[in-house]
Amino acid sequence: MKNTKCHFCGFENFEERQVEYIYRRNGKYLIVRDLPCEACLRCGERYYPAEALLAVEARFKAIHEHQREPEETLAVPVESFALVAA
Incomplete structure (x- = not known):
């Protein structure tokens, strides 16, 4: 995957x-x-290479359909911006 020009800048x-x-x-x-x-x-x-993203999607599906265990599980705090900015 060799880009020649950034599509953004x-x-x-x-x-x-x-x-x-x-x-x-x-x-x-x-x-x-x-x-x-x-x-x-x-x-x-x-x-990102397409094959890498396809592998991520396949692993996501396997984990969330309980066909595979994740390497690690994290607990992540969640806040809405209104509370953060207050």
Whole structure:
């Protein structure tokens, strides 16, 4: 996956990275560590390989259909902005 131009800012330089990715579907989440991507060196926009995103979707489905156990489970506090800004 070699980008030639950022679709967001037009910059042409990218860096391969492994990042934390949060997948959300129907109010359920999966945090994936070390997902490969290319990141624009100007604005930081990320581009993910299609096969990596398909693998994330498959793992999400398997975990939430109880066919597979996650590596780890986290409890995450949730606040609405009105409470945060008060």
